[in-house]
Amino acid sequence: MAEKFKMFDGAEMENLRKVVESQSAWRGCGNENFVTRFEDEFGKHLGVKYVLAISSGTAGNEAALAGVGIGPGDEVICTPCTFIASSMAILSVGAVPVFADVDPRTLVITAEAIEAAITPKAKAVVVVHLAGQMPDMDSILAVARKHNLAVVEDCAQAYSCTYRGKPAGSFGEAASFSLQQGKHMTSGEGGMVVTNNPEVYKRAFLYCNCGMPWYRYGLEIPAPDTSGPIPRRGHFSVGHNYRMTDLQGAVAVAQLAKLPSFNKRRIAMVEMLEKTFKGAPKVLPAYRYPNTETVYWTYPLRTDGITVAEIEAVCAKKGVNMPPRYCEVNYLEDVFCKAEADRRTPLGCPLPDYVHYRPGLCPNAEFGAQRVIPLFVHHQMADQEQLQKWATDLRKVLVDM
Ligand SMILES: Cc1ncc(COP(=O)(O)O)c(C=O)c1O
Incomplete structure (x- = not known):
């Protein structure tokens, strides 16, 4: 058996040794x-001006929304087919x-669907590049411009991933990334919010740092008023502690330096899957949008x-284990069913008549x-032979059905 691929080495x-020796793991x-x-390195990699590294992708979604100015009572258009963090951040x-x-x-949002979903207080749209699939960004940006919506990319x-050669995360007013362990690269947990707009960066920073403006990139840090008997420390707006640690x-x-080699392994696994399922009945390869990589x-x-479910039932009878299914329709989750029943969001914002879950x-x-069937092709997959075996077994089941 091939040696296990190491995610960390x-x-x-x-780098961790250097942090430990420095006796400080705090952003400060x-x-x-x-x-x-x-x-700095991620900004260069992506070609964006401002990057804020934070504690998670969920925090990144919130900070991106806060950064473009979304707050209580605003309406935000979103896909239901995503990890719940994309829509939960809107609630948060x-x-x-x-x-x-x-x-x-x-399962990716379309420009037509965004236009059909426009509501009176719609101020932004969250575009999720689900599984790495970027939609036709030209038409999405055109609809957003027409209706004055800020575009936030998840x-x-x-x-x-690219659209017309430009990377995901460089199209919207703001974008978020996740460094959770299952992602293309990881720090265990972690995330980023990125933007080319200094005002968006500043608002996102305040949101992630208890309202304290510890900006970088030469942006002016306002001084708090210290003239009173108890000087102000400098919390300029509401925020959380979503800071990333130096560990x-x-x-x-x-x-980040290893991302190209991780990607190579992912691509090889996809090639193997596409080869195995080529011409198999009852399945189709992933649909690829034009102009995207x-x-x-x-x-x-x-x-x-x-x-x-029908394929799973046959597989179960034949003793072929399907990999775990990962697919969500957010508004069917309890958190949204409850909001529908209460006619208000969990934070108490009333649902207008035209919003339903x-x-x-x-x-x-x-x-x-x-x-x-979303198939995990994580670069660390200890046993790619197992994935190959499963794909071959499933193909056989499909042929025999
Ligand atoms: C599309 C999407 N958005 C947001 C997140 C949230 O990222 P995190 O787990 O780092 O909070 C995830 C994580 O799986 C995700 O898949």
Whole structure:
């Protein structure tokens, strides 16, 4: 058996050793450390001006929304087919998610669906590059411009993916990334919010740092008023502590350097899957949008004329284990069912008459979610032979059906 591929190795260890020896793992104000080095290197990698490394991709979604000025009572258009963090972040900043339907081939939001979902107080749209699939960004940006919507990209699953040669995360007013362990690269947990707009960066920073403006990039840091009997410390707005530690920064710097080699392994696994399923009945290869290059997070194998549950049932009878199914339609989750019943969001924002969270809301999403098998192609997959065996077994089941 091939030696197990190592996600972490001496490079992370060496950086971590330096953090331990420095006796400080805190971001702090004005410190130059692995966190700030990672911000600089990721900004260069992506071609964006401002990067804030933080504690998670979920925090990144919130900070991106706060950065573009979303707050209580605003409405934000979002896909239901995503990890819940994309829509939950909208709830967390006090706003109202408005779900728009998706392309059933990819489960990715479309410009037409965004336009159909426009509501009176819609101020932004969260575009999730699900599994690494970027939609037609030209038409999405055109619709956003027409309706004055800020575009926030959720790139948690879309490292190294491009549209017309430009990377995911460089199109919207702001974008977020995740460094959670299952992603293209990781610091265990962690994330980034990125933007080219200094005002968006500043608002995002305040949101992630208890309202304290420890900006970088030469941006002016306002001084607090210290003239009173108890001087102010300098908390200028509401915020959380979503700071990244230097232990995470140390790992993230090492991981970014390895991203191309991790991507290579992902691409090889996808090639293997596509080869194995080529010409197989009842499944179709992932749909690829024109003008896009993808490094899949999961490989979205599509079913053809049959549901995933029907395939699972036959597999179960034949003793072939399907990999765990990862597919969500956010508004069917309890948190949204409860909001629908209460007619208010968990943070107490009333739901307008035209906003609902109930089955049937996005027919393509509900149809598509039963017809995509998202296959994990994580670069660390200890046993790629196992994935190959499973794909071969499934192909046999499909041929015999
Ligand atoms: C599309 C999407 N958005 C956001 C997140 C949240 O990232 P994190 O787990 O780092 O909070 C994830 C994580 O799986 C994700 O897949």
